[in-house]
Amino acid sequence: MVAAGVLINGRIHQVEYAMEAVKQGSAAVGLRSHDHAVILALKRSPGELASYQKKIMRIDDHLGIGIAGLTSDARVLSNFMRTEAMKSKMLYDRPVPIFRIVSAIGDKAQVNTQRYGRRPYGVGLLVIGVDDTGPHLYECQPSGNFLDYYAVSIGARSQSAKTYLEKHYESFAEASVDELLVHGLRALRDTLQQDKELNINNCSIGIVGKATNFTTIEGEGLQKYLDLLAEKDAAGGGTGGTEAEVTSDEPVAMETE
Helix, strand or coil: CCCCCECCCCCEHHHHHHHHHHHHCCCEEEEECCCEEEEEEECCCCCCCCCCCCCEEEEECCEEEEEEECHHHHHHHHHHHHHHHHHHHHHHCCCCCHHHHHHHHHHHHHHCCCCCCCCCCCEEEEEEEEECCEEEEEEECCCCCEEECCEEEECCCHHHHHHHHHHHHHHCCCCCHHHHHHHHHHHHHCCCCCCCCCCCCCEEEEEEECCEEEEEECHHHHHHHHHHHHHHHHHHHCCCCCCCCCCCCCCCCCCCC
């Protein structure tokens, strides 16, 4: 007897559909060094009369997330993470360890892949945080899997960003936060359509470090880093050296990023 939604070869359709929702979301990039972890995300506007969707969320002073996929599902998961962080402070008088909260998210997501009447969360999370063991960067998938990374990207055209990150990741460990952000902006730029450019409206940044609480940078605060990117490129730092993927970036009907 085969369970509903599962093929003979073990594939689960609902999980694959949820993964596709992540691929349709606007891109997010994460990087970490020995001292900092950063997230950079593209913001998408549903229309000319609408504001840009929020892509980076603060969970606690030492913890934040970037999303690609359904913002409604991301809101549910972010509220769960805030509750877990608050429980840790109340019960143990300490910030929640990053692995523990990421593991809790994985368990919560996995339950929806095995119980009748539920669907997987259609959102991918990049989780950055700092604890006693240093900075961390995790990717949480709709299947319940979570992976620790030096650098990673998710969302539409993310393979172009991954190609750049794979080429340069060995320099990230000793990089300053400004250098990390320049690398992140270059990777994020590779995910754009050819007629688009990064600007203060369609991009946002999250930073956390051993001596830095989680901070979100948007709007005018981004101009400093966009100017730094332009200076590095003009000085011969180069771009990503990767070509944008020829894939559609049209949002699906349920996508709000």
